[in-house]
Amino acid sequence: MNFAPELISLLRGTSKLVALTGAGVSQESGLRTFRDAQTGLWAQYKPEELASPEAFRRDPKLVWDWYAWRREAVKGVRPNPGHYALAEMAKRVPEFILITQNVDGLHHMAGNRKLIELHGNIQRVRCAECYTLTETWGDDTESVPQCLVCGGLLRPDVVWFGEPLPRDQLEAAVEAARTCEVFFSIGTSGVVQPAASLAFAAHNRGAVVVEINAEPTPLTPKANYAFHGKSGEILPKLVTAVWENGR
Ligand code: OAD
Secondary structure (H helix, E strand, O other), X not given: OOOOHHHHHHHHHOOEEEEEXXXXXXXXXXXXXXXXXXXXXXXXXXXXXXXXXXXXXXXXHHHHHHHHHHHHHHHOOOOOXXXXXXXXXXXXXXXXXXXXXXXXXXXXXXXOOOEEEOOEEEEEEEEOOOOOEEOOOOOOOOOOOEOOOOOOEEEEEEOOOOOOOOHHHHHHHHHHHHHOOEEEEEOOOOOOOOHHHHHHHHHHOOOEEXXXXXXXXXXXXHOOEEEEOOHHHHHHHHHHHHHHOOO
């Protein structure tokens, strides 16, 4: 793959780079993207119908079981070369901020520490009523486990459709997007707000926008550079071209 010499020299010299990732980055680790069809028991449901406060109110056990199943799926997976390339970039760029919509924790596992998890983390569980985080619970019970503090139902500590994003994380993400020199959008369909607007905010502030995604998205026409393919293949090649070749 060939990268434009201007892009290579821009990345070598940049002091502040922000990357926003979505489910596509974890696809090569074996996790389905959010909008892929589900399989097995869960094929009859759309994720949008399960990931909401209404769904939890209607049938808490169904939603709890779906997350227990997803938590199990995440437990067995490892970061892929795309995650490791982003951890590598964090070592090369003076200020590198990674914003993710993923709840799978794979960026942390790959070594990224300056990480904004916009949609929470599936491994954390909290009370739906009093917000207390819980370390231990049983997944095999007949009903949804309850909070030991107030008796409320436990739920995953993730953001559901119709819920606000954690304020601190959102503010930090907006600030990062508005002040970066280069903004990467990777493996995200760019249709879920407010995450999708971050790339546009960066673009409006004059940042160079680079998209890496399997297919074109609403961001593509605005991107200064767009690469369509697998992030686990493109990102390592980019890191090699920028920081390892010809230095
Ligand atoms: P989507 O499933 O909407 O989009 C994933 C994107 O990744 C698609 O555009 C795919 O073409 C692309 N893709 C797939 N495999 C890829 C690969 N190997 N390399 C690069 N790109 C690849 O997932 P998100 O954009 O993350 O929110 O979805 C955003 C949010 O929507 C999720 O965080 C979730 C959902 O609502 C909540 O749960 C709150």
